[in-house]
Amino acid sequence: MEKVYQGKTKDVYKLDNGNFRLLFKDDVTGENGVFDPGANTVGLSIEGIGRENLKTSVYFFEILKKAGIKTHYVSADVEASAMEALPAKVFGKGLEIICRFKATGSFIRRYGNYIDEGAPLNAYVEVTCKDDGRGDPLITKEGLEALGIMTGEQFNSVVAETKEICAIIKDTLAEKGLDLYDIKLEFGYYNGEVILIDEIASGNMRVYKDGVIVDPIDLTKMILA
């Protein structure tokens, strides 16, 4: 199989049927040997975490499918840590779509002059460019258009889908007594439509329980319990 993309935590291959095969690796992002989903470098390996992230993703992709939301997810081979996905094109060199329900992280680092840590946000959506060297810079709708990364119409679709998807994920977590603060998604373009791609795993979200942040490894266990 031809490797079409090598990521920090996943590799992507091209299947004979034209679809992609995503191989979930045991590498996780972090710094100095400490797992940190917000970090931009591979910090350590945790045996079996690739498979756990795949299982978590399948769990959410199946819920979204039942809700009638189109994603790139086709099927999964959990034993092989592999997911088959539609071969969607990423926008530009890749974007991260963040949906925030409570102000924390980079939102506070940017706008702490205006809002307190933990203050509510109404499914607030923002977009950053995947660019480790530049610290994943924020980009506006106008910026995406000016740089030819995405049309205004595509941006509106991404925002609307993000709000819908994240509300479902938030509700799913709430049923388990978990509080979603923010989550990072990726979208791609396939067959004339904007669809959710990548994974939906613990490392993509900040979740709290009884006011205390839940470690991604524990979170995976709680989601899959």
Next chain:
Amino acid sequence: MEKVYQGKTKDVYKLDNGNFRLLFKDDVTGENGVFDPGANTVGLSIEGIGRENLKTSVYFFEILKKAGIKTHYVSADVEASAMEALPAKVFGKGLEIICRFKATGSFIRRYGNYIDEGAPLNAYVEVTCKDDGRGDPLITKEGLEALGIMTGEQFNSVVAETKEICAIIKDTLAEKGLDLYDIKLEFGYYNGEVILIDEIASGNMRVYKDGVIVDPIDLTKMILA
């Protein structure tokens, strides 16, 4: 007179008629004694530069007035380095509105993965929060609304006015053989309207002549010649 605001390069007083009196100081931003309009700290004093910036501002405000554009400018007392202005309210804790005709500076630092230094931009407008401690973070239309800094309608007005104003400034400079790359404006809210406030001086813009950037002090001389 009551001092209502102390800025890095200007102080603002309240006049008896309710208007503001802006006192242009000889302090300029920079670092290590070198004048740098993009810096966030007062780096040095240059005798008479406050008056020159006022003269430059009056020059542009008069041109805008003739073009029918409303600004906060009422009159100037150049000898006293003072300008009388309408008492507009700033948005939030102050915003900077940047209009770009060529990609340079922070735009390249953010999006250099997508665009080359000096590439053309079509009066591209973006907004940053005035917040030295946080490096003047970029903010989107949605962010301004979510934080209660500005309504979507006010944002649209600011963008439309910025494009109109900057096209006039660009043309004015072009008549002098000068090429405007980008410029930083401020807007306020007065009498139910969004109007241009602050100053329009050499330190607020990057201007090139024959492909070489023009030093702000030389630029002031060229504008006022």
